[in-house]
Amino acid sequence: MTPTTRSLISPRELAEAIGVSESSIKRWADDGAVRAVRTSGGHRRIPIEDAVHFIRSSGQKVCRPEILGIDDAMPFTDALPAHGEEGDLLYRLLVEGSESGTRGFLVSLFLSGWTPAQIIDGPLSEAMVRVGELWKIDPSAIYVEHRATDISVQALSRIRSLIRIPLASARRAVGGAPSGDPYIIPSLGASLVLGSLGIRATNLGPETPVETLRHAIAELGPQIVWISAGVAAEPVKLRDEIVQLADEAAARECSVIVGGRMAQMLALPTRPNLYAGRSMAELEAFARGLVANGGHRVSDS
Ligand code: B12
Structure with a gap:
């Protein structure tokens, strides 16, 4: 099974993804800080959404996102833009039509602790406002608006796939x-x-x-x-x-x-x-x- 298709990872894999020791992860799992399930053989396994929840809530930095199946985020591991420049980078990715770049960037912001509301009100709105000005200069660029919308939908859907599935009893x-x-x-x-x-x-x-x-x-x-x-x-x-x-x-x-x-x-x-x-x-x-x-x-x- 490749990392992109599985939804459970071992404590060792989470440890490698965030650059801490395996014993730390096992301890956090036993303390309840990381939610883990047990295999029939008694081994701890961590659902990806729970690994992501732990990373965001504890402020851990992801150094190897590919282990979590988030390969698109690899270029941004040590390369998030300076605060305030996120909208500018996103605008460029959207205008270039970069699907993986947009997904990777927005997922990286999410992993680093940004909430979906902050991402949408901030860089995404800022970039889309600028995309919305393009047709005034060049009407043929209207396809860029359609494409930017589709790419943004893909990125938001990817973030959604990393969020814990609400309980059936949830509001x-x-x-x-x-x-x-x-x-x-x-x-x-x-x-x-x-x-x-x-x-x-x-x-x-x-x-x-x-x-x-x-x-x-x-x-x-x-x-x-x-x-x-x-x-x-x-x-x-x-x-x-x-x-x-x-x-x-x-x-x-x-x-x-x-x-x-x-x-x-x-x-x-x-x-x-x-x-x-x-x-x-x-x-x-x-x-x-x-x-x-x-x-x-x-x-x-
Ligand atoms: C993508 C886009 C399109 C795409 C839509 C694709 C699709 N299927 O989604 C297409 C190409 C189809 C399109 C068409 C048109 N568009 Co258009 N479009 C845009 C663009 C670039 C982005 C819109 C978007 O998705 N924004 C992202 C979201 C997140 O932002 P938001 O809507 O601003 O939402 C924020 C808040 O309102 C709030 N919010 C939103 N929903 C909710 C809900 C709740 C409950 C709460 C609490 C808050 C909240 O939170 C959000 C984040 O802060 C905007 C640019 C802009 N400035 O908005 C133009 C824009 C809206 N379009 C515009 C125009 C003129 C048109 C067209 C008439 C012609 C054209 N340019 O193609 C047609 C008309 C379509 C129609 N049937 O009415 C103008 C509108 C001008 C005006 N005064 O009304 C804009 C502003 C572009 C511009 N600067 O000229 N468009």
């Missing part, structure tokens, strides 16, 4: 972008942010009518619904639909958070379970608050 969230909104990254990003908090997040993606969210609420019973509104052809209609959705969701102890470039334009009215956020950091804070308060959002007052 649930569901969301998407409304009808007429083609934007893939924001809603995918929201699901990644929520997934990184241990929430079972179901991303319905772009072009999701509010009516479809209503069905999903009934079927899945989420505590959180997110709506990423990047485009709103009929803002008043969308606002009314969202308010109605929030009112129905309230009866199910479910809160609705709306974000995206158009969110502020919707001028949402005040409801106890309806919230407008500007960033993934705000989504993260909102979800943390909700989880900490047993599913009910603490009022802003």
Whole structure:
């Protein structure tokens, strides 16, 4: 089995990946700092997601990412850009069309402790804003926008594959972008942010009518619904639909958070379970608050 296809590693492999002794890893596993399972022969094995969780939470540096099956991150082991220059590097990787470079770079940021919200609000947004200016200079460069979106989706999905799978009993969230909104990254990003908090997040993606969210609420019973509104052809209609959705969701102890470039334009009215956020950091804070308060959002007052 090659390192890229397996999901369990031995204490020795984790030790080599982060440059510590095997006995340290075994001790941390026995202390519970690293979650490990036992084989039928009694040997400790560490799921990759748990190895990644340990690396991020303990601030360990990965010196051999290929052992974790994250070969794309190898060029960035000792070569992360200076703080503040991440967006610039990402922009160059996206414009070049570098899939492995983008994946490796964003996964390296994640391994080094960046949260998905920090990655999306920071370098990814910064780079995409610049990508969005290219068509004004050269309309034929519109393909670069499409390609940059696909490459970003691949990188965010890779990060998601390194996050612990939430328990079946975990809180649930569901969301998407409304009808007429083609934007893939924001809603995918929201699901990644929520997934990184241990929430079972179901991303319905772009072009999701509010009516479809209503069905999903009934079927899945989420505590959180997110709506990423990047485009709103009929803002008043969308606002009314969202308010109605929030009112129905309230009866199910479910809160609705709306974000995206158009969110502020919707001028949402005040409801106890309806919230407008500007960033993934705000989504993260909102979800943390909700989880900490047993599913009910603490009022802003
Ligand atoms: C990629 C892209 C496209 C792709 C989309 C591919 C796809 N399927 O996803 C394509 C090529 C299809 C496209 C089409 C168009 N696009 Co376009 N596009 C972009 C681009 C470059 C990136 C968008 C993106 O994914 N951003 C990444 C995400 C993470 O960022 P975000 O949406 O800003 O989200 C942040 C916050 O809003 C918030 N957030 C988002 N969702 C949520 C949800 C919750 C719950 C919370 C709390 C927060 C939150 O957090 C995020 C991170 O901070 C932007 C540039 C830009 N400045 O945004 C232009 C941009 C949005 N597009 C623009 C335009 C004009 C168009 C087109 C009209 C023409 C064109 N340029 O091709 C069409 C119209 C499409 C339509 N049907 O309406 C303009 C919009 C200008 C305006 N004033 O509205 C922009 C700003 C580019 C520009 N500078 O001109 N586009």
